[in-house]
Amino acid sequence: MNKSQLIEVFSKRSGLKRYNAEFIIKEFFNAMTDALANGEGVEIRGFGSFSIREYDGYVGRNPKTGEQVEVAPKKLPFFKVGKELKERVMDKVTAQ
């Protein structure tokens, strides 16, 4: 499911007009993006949490050419699935 399909389903279930449904979804993900860009974590109970992990730079190789490349230090968001979501997803497997 992509963002426009999510907007569609959300609009139907909430009774919101499409542009309002789109507004809420955009602002929801913008708020999380801004927090992460500011180096803050995000915690949505029952869904999951995001934190920033910092990685050192290293000298790697281009796997195609074997050429050495300098990989700069970087930060990446790390998602930890929340308890409720984790259990709901797992229940589907054990039920099979």
Add this chain to the structure above:
Amino acid sequence: MTLTKADIIEKLYRAEKFKRTEVANYVETLLEIIKEKLEAGEDILISGFGKFCIKDKGSRRGRNPHTGEPIILEPRRIVTFRPSGKLRDKINGR
């Protein structure tokens, strides 16, 4: 500082489009839809943010780290997140 669901609801409320209780309900509905889709085994792609993926892990042999006893680990289904290039760039100040 950590951004919570309450902070997101507050931000949406400040846009002066909806009542506070409405906003809280909308956010719950949105999260419920996302959780239902993942539960049904569907991936969720939010362009500009990232993709929530469902991965099936087969059963494997493991060990009880306490006793060293070999055990069979049952198949698992997990949720992973792959950040979009845009989100990675923003986090790295690019």
